[in-house]
Amino acid sequence: MAENIFIKEDFLLHTEFAKRLYHDYVKDLPIIDYHNHLSPQMIAEDHQFENISQVWLYGDHYKWRAMRTLGISEEFITGNATDRSKFIKWAETVPFTMRNPLYHWTHLELKRYFGIDALLGKENAEEIYDHCSKQLTQSSHSTKGLLSQMKVEVVCTTDDPLDSLDYHLEEQNNPNLKLLPAFRPDKAYAVQNTTAYNHYLNQLEEVSGIQIKTFDDLKEVLKSRISYFHSRGGRLADHGLNYLPYFEEEGFNVDHMFKKVRGGKELSLLEIEQFKASVLKFLCKQYHKNGWVQQFHLGALRDNNSRMLNLLGPDTGFDSIGDFKQAASLSKFLNHLDSTDQLSKTVIYNLNPADNEVIAAMVGNFNDGSVKGKVQFGSAWWFLDQKDGMEKQINSLSNIGLLSCFIGMLTDSRSFLSFPRHEYFRRILCNLFGQDVTLGELPRDEKWIGKLASDICYYNAKSYFPFK
Template sequence: MGFLDSNYLFENDSARYLYNSIKDLPIVDAHNHADLKEILNNENWHDIWELEAASDHYVWELMRKRGVPEEKITGKASNKEKWMALAKIFPEIAGNPTYEWIHLDLKRVLGIEENISENTAEKIWAKSKRILAEPEFKPQKLLQQMNVEIMCTTDNVFSLLKEHQQIRKQLERPLILPTWRTDTVMNLEEPEWLESVEQLGENYEEDISNLKGFMRALQKSHDHFEKLGCVAGDHGFFEPISYPVEFNQAEEIYVSALSGVSLSKDEIKDFKAFLLMEIGKMNQKSDWVTQFHIGTVRGYREYLNQNETQGDGGDISTYKLEIAKNIKYFLNHFDSQLDIVLYSMEPTHWFTLSTISRAFPNVYLGAAWWFSDSPHGMEKQLQQISTVDLYYNFAGMVTDSRKISSYSSRTEMFRRSLANVIGRALERGQIPRITAFNLVGWVSYYGPKELFFEKISKI
């Protein structure tokens, strides 16, 4: 088997046959971090660094691990200097999925077969410069070539979505929809909370000096997102918190927070529990999917927080958090009434999440996320799903990508991993052949499209 050849990730012939049945299916991506301005401007990328690494903290972290100075990662060094630094250490990151993703991008998107190293860096730089300068090599065209059918950006709750209004007039395919992200107005213990709340009030023309005004602004935001085709809320937190909290109690906490009063841990939890339930009610009324991204410990490496130019890369995961107890009230309140997708970046939580998903017909497991979206992580999670829950109730792959070039490579890695897992089961006599072919098609495309985008014909 050659590097990234046609048998990449396959252990048997059944896996290859299954993959061939799904490899050309369109991509539907319910969660990514696309730069909509980049897509809207639709200009050529200037070089390989801009395409592959300028916005990718996965790359930055690995460069730091191999001793590359920050100047050549997020600093003021030229893009070529940064690319040469990355290429020099690239063979040293083999085994990490980033090594495969970027090589897949080069081979599948740019048609460059050279493996990245110090010896090939100059050649790849020059060759990619020529390719990226071609008139047809622009964001919108690339998305179409990758067969991206529908994609959802991640948008802050206070956004007015001006780019979305423009892109809908300019581009028919892929259909690009916003996703309602509420983290910044929920996490009132964070420094940016007050600024985010004020921005929400200003953008949606509501007096947010009391909780009623804040909730009116939040509802206006929700309505605006819905008008522009939003089909999902996206809510990230370290630990989800849900239990009944009275409006008057939440209002006292909210006003105190606006006034700069120091809040207790219990007060912070009470406000979050109140707001999460209200968000759930809004999503239910609009028939949106509600996505929970659980377990991220933000800013763990404090050095990276001291200088904004150094960006992301200091977040971690931990097994030490409570999930089952904390979302019990939310899940039971919305039992069979609201589609809920649970993502966890920590593999030790998958068993708990899969048993929760099994207990509720409206709860789905999200794709192996962040540190787990590798062939190893994907296969491990897929096997866990089949052990406890059902593939047909899996929410499917999301790219979570910050760069357009990786939409197809991340999707390919998932579909190959899926084909390998199901192919193994087929070879072991666990699944009939026709059932296996139907299953991989459902998980790759038809299931996620039905879950997230069933309303699309109404938009």
């Protein structure tokens, strides 16, 4: 096997101060992963994967996009090729991913989970496939084993209001891992497709036992599902939006809109946004009432390729960065909640790097001294969770706000092998501090800066989220 000569002990750490900061202060801290898309069932059942393709390639649209770009047939990506064949095609792709974060992530994951200190490529694909697949049959590489290896303390999954949360309930007494739900009600206001929306409301009726004929009925059902999530340990909500819409309630009749949709009629584009804003206002006030943290992921332009959407469905690698206007409506929405002191702890993530300073400045408007870092500029997300994107997010937050209050990294991943991304973030953070100290732009106060780094990587999140 070709030797991995770049991911060594001091990978990404370019100064002696950075090396001490990482190795002595943050390397061994536990992980609080407060937003991901892992399967709660797989965790509760301590699922054992049959081979590395199942844990590494299934659902990973980052890898899928790279393989398609290289000209690899869909048969080896989401098609009917064998798992071994899919892995070999991915291995052939890896050398071509240099300077894409996939190159770093791939080798970090092989090294951390499987002890492989080699560069993956066509020539060693079969050998690595067999080596990793054999380890995956062992208890150390079950889902819980993989989480334990990375010292994962908390996992917050992403869950629809319809979900039973039975698997979260099964894990409530697990002393080694908190498996907690996060409320993701995007479908509860997705009125752009009347047929799909009514089908979803019918499902909500079944789950809640409440008929949904009016907008007040919808609010009652959502309130009951929030209470249900709360009883299962849920303390977070999350929303994926182009932008956070805001309208004054006096300008439209939301109940009329709701009855219109319930009757099978389409809403105008303006009505769709007004309806979303009304539901979101209600939900956010409920989150505050329950003491939850709310998260907003803003700026994804989804399902760009209609042909591939029809073939493969959503979340298959055809989303990208959008250029939506963010500041004005975001300001009005947050101010609406804050004006009656109903603004919860809030984390805002942007997908367009052009909005870094916009978000970093916006969160400072609503930090009122009641809570440390009450409104957060969330970690670099999706297309931005790579070295350059993380550094830019960290620098924007440092320049405009307080990096010391930041709640740090998350995986936002469907893969059980994604947790070295926390290591990646920690190394990048320590290297930035180290560069500043080495250049004489910060004092050589290792103990204090070590505390700040430790807080950002673990302790701030531990105190910020109201986990029980």
